[in-house]
Amino acid sequence: MSNSNTLYSSAYSSAAAPLRIGIAGLGTVGGGVAKLLEQQGDLLAARCGRRIQVTAISARSRGKDRGVDLSAVRWHEDARALAADPEVDVVLELIGGSDGVAKELIEQAIKAGKPVVTANKALLALHGTALAKAAEQAGVILAYEAAVAGGIPVIKALREGLAANDVRRVYGILNGTCNYILSTMRESGREFADVLADAQKMGYAEADPSFDVDGIDAAHKLAILTSVAFGRELDFQGIHVEGIRHISALDLQFAEQLGYRIKLLGIAGRTDHGIEQRVHPCMIPLDAPIAHVEGVFNAVFAEGDSVGNVLLTGRGAGAGPTASAVVADLMDIARGHHAPVLGIPAERLAPGETAPMGRHRGAYYIRLMVHDQPGVIADVAAAFRDNEVSMESVLQQARDASEPVPVVITTHETEEAGMMRAIARIAALPAVQESPRLIRIEAL
Numbered sequence: 001m002s003n004s005n006t007l008y009s010s011a012y013s014s015a016a017a018p019l020r021i022g023i024a025g026l027g028t029v030g031g032g033v034a035k036l037l038e039q040q041g042d043l044l045a046a047r048c049g050r051r052i053q054v055t056a057i058s059a060r061s062r063g064k065d066r067g068v069d070l071s072a073v074r075w076h077e078d079a080r081a082l083a084a085d086p087e088v089d090v091v092l093e094l095i096g097g098s099d100g101v102a103k104e105l106i107e108q109a110i111k112a113g114k115p116v117v118t119a120n121k122a123l124l125a126l127h128g129t130a131l132a133k134a135a136e137q138a139g140v141i142l143a144y145e146a147a148v149a150g151g152i153p154v155i156k157a158l159r160e161g162l163a164a165n166d167v168r169r170v171y172g173i174l175n176g177t178c179n180y181i182l183s184t185m186r187e188s189g190r191e192f193a194d195v196l197a198d199a200q201k202m203g204y205a206e207a208d209p210s211f212d213v214d215g216i217d218a219a220h221k222l223a224i225l226t227s228v229a230f231g232r233e234l235d236f237q238g239i240h241v242e243g244i245r246h247i248s249a250l251d252l253q254f255a256e257q258l259g260y261r262i263k264l265l266g267i268a269g270r271t272d273h274g275i276e277q278r279v280h281p282c283m284i285p286l287d288a289p290i291a292h293v294e295g296v297f298n299a300v301f302a303e304g305d306s307v308g309n310v311l312l313t314g315r316g317a318g319a320g321p322t323a324s325a326v327v328a329d330l331m332d333i334a335r336g337h338h339a340p341v342l343g344i345p346a347e348r349l350a351p352g353e354t355a356p357m358g359r360h361r362g363a364y365y366i367r368l369m370v371h372d373q374p375g376v377i378a379d380v381a382a383a384f385r386d387n388e389v390s391m392e393s394v395l396q397q398a399r400d401a402s403e404p405v406p407v408v409i410t411t412h413e414t415e416e417a418g419m420m421r422a423i424a425r426i427a428a429l430p431a432v433q434e435s436p437r438l439i440r441i442e443a444l
C-alpha cells in the first residue's frame with residue numbers, strides 16, 4: 001500500500017514555480033494553515049500542479065513552538081512588509097480586527113497587485129464593498145471562504161454552485177461559539193459563563209468574545225452572505241442584531257416543552273419592504289433539520305428558485321476547519337480560478353439597503369415573570385389586543401402567591417412594531433417583574 005506522499009509526489013510537474021505565501025498572524029487560524037500546508041504539501045501540489053510554499057511570516061512571537069518548522073522562512077516584524085516582499089506572491093491576513101494593521105496590509109497587498117486571502121469577517125463586513133472594488137480594479141483575487149461558516153464552503157456554493165439561481169432567502173447558524181453555548185447549556189444545565197470559557201479554550205471564540213455572544217460576529221458573516229446571495233453592497237449597519245446573553249435555562253426548557261429549539265440564526269430574505277437582515281435567537285421547530293445542528297457546527301440554508309432548498313453543515317470554527325477553507329482559497333489562486341469577489345463585479349452591485357425591522361412579520365414567544373394577581377392576564381391580553389397582536393397560547397406555571405411565576409405566551413404572526421408597543425406596555429404593568437423575554441418563532 002502506498003502512502004499519500006508516494007501517491008501524489010509524481011502527479012505534478014516539479015518544474016512549475018511554487019506559489020509563495022506570506023502569512024500575517026500565527027494564532028489559531030494562521031497556525032492551522034501553516035500546519036495544513038506542511039502536512040498536505042504533496043496532495044495540494046498534485047491538485048494544483050504546483051507547490052504552495054510559505055516563504056514569509058509576520059507574527060507576534062518568533063520563538064513560540066507551533067508544531068511546524070518555520071526556521072527557513074523570512075520573518076517580518078511589521079506585517080505590512082509582506083505586501084512589498086518580492087518573495088511573496090500571495091498575502092494571507094490572519095491577524096483579525098476591522099481596522100489597523102489587517103486593513104492596511106490588505107490594501108497594500110492589493111495595491112502591489114498581490115492576491116489576498118483572509119478569514120477576517122469583521123473587516124469585510126465593514127469594508128468589504130470598497131475592498132472588493134479595489135481588488136477588482138487591481139485585477140487581483142480577494143478570497144475569504146474561511147470568514148463565513150469556517151470550513152463550510154458556503155461562499156463557493158452561493159457564488160459559484162448556485163450562481164444560476166435567484167436566491168429568495170438564506171439563513172443559518174453562523175456562530176459556532178453561540179451554538180456551542182446553547183447546545184451545552186441545554187444538554188448539561190451548565191451556566192453561560194462556564195460554557196463560554198470552554199469555547200474560548202477550544203479556539204472557537206473571537207479575541208473579544210462579546211462579538212460572539214452579542215451576535216456581532218454572526219452579523220458580520222450575514223452581511224457578507226447577503227451581499228453574495230442578493231448581489232448587493234454590504235450593509236452591516238442595517239442588520240438588526242441581538243445576542244444570547246439573555247437566554248436562560250428556563251427559556252431553553254420552555255422551548256423544548258413547546259416543540260422548539262433555541263438557536264442564534266442569521267437570516268436574510270426578500271420581503272415586501274426590501275431585503276431583511278436580522279440576527280437574533282430563534283425558536284425553531286424540532287423537526288427542522290437545522291434544529292439538530294449542535295455544538296460548534298454551523299449550517300447555512302439557501303432557497304434558490306431553480307435548485308430549491310440547499311442545506312450545508314459542518315464545522316464553523318477552530319484551527320482545522322478554518323485552515324481547510326483558507327487553503328482551498330489558496331488552491332483556487334494556484335489554479336488561476338477566480339470569480340467576482342461578491343458574485344457580481346463590485347461596481348455593479350445594487351445599493352445595500354435593509355428593510356426596517358419594525359416591518360418584520362413573524363410569531364413570538366414571550367415569557368413574563370408575574371405576581372399572580374387577579375386581572376394580570378387580562379391586562380396583558382389587552383395590551384396585545386390594542387396592538388393587533390393575536391395570542392396563540394398562554395401557559396402559566398403552578399401558582400405561588402409569594403414568588404413571581406413564569407407566564408409563557410405564544411402569538412400568531414404579527415408585525416414587529418405592534419409587538420414592541422405591546423411589550424413596552426406589558427413591561428410597565430406593576431405585576432410584571434423583570435423585563436419580558438421575547439424570542440421570535442421562525443417558520444423554517
Ligand SMILES: NC(=O)c1ccc[n+]([C@@H]2O[C@H](COP(=O)([O-])OP(=O)(O)OC[C@H]3O[C@@H](n4cnc5c(N)ncnc54)[C@H](O)[C@@H]3O)[C@@H](O)[C@H]2O)c1
Nearest residue numbers: 025026027028029058059060079094095096119120317318
Ligand atoms: N478561530 C476561528 O475559529 C476563526 C474562524 C474563522 C475566522 N476567524 C478569523 O480569523 C482571524 C484570526 O483569528 P484567530 O482565531 O486565529 O485569532 P488569534 O488571536 O488566535 O490569532 C491572531 C494572531 O495574530 C497575531 N497578531 C496580532 N497582531 C499582529 C500584528 N500586528 N502582526 C502580526 N501578527 C499579529 C496575534 O499574536 C495572534 O497570534 C480573525 O479575523 C478571526 O475572526 C477565526
Ligand SMILES: N[C@@H](CCO)C(=O)O
Nearest residue numbers: 175176177204206317
Ligand atoms: N468566533 C467564531 C469563529 C468562526 O468564525 C465562531 O464562534 O463562530
Ligand code: NA
Nearest residue numbers: 145148150152
Ligand atoms: Na466558509
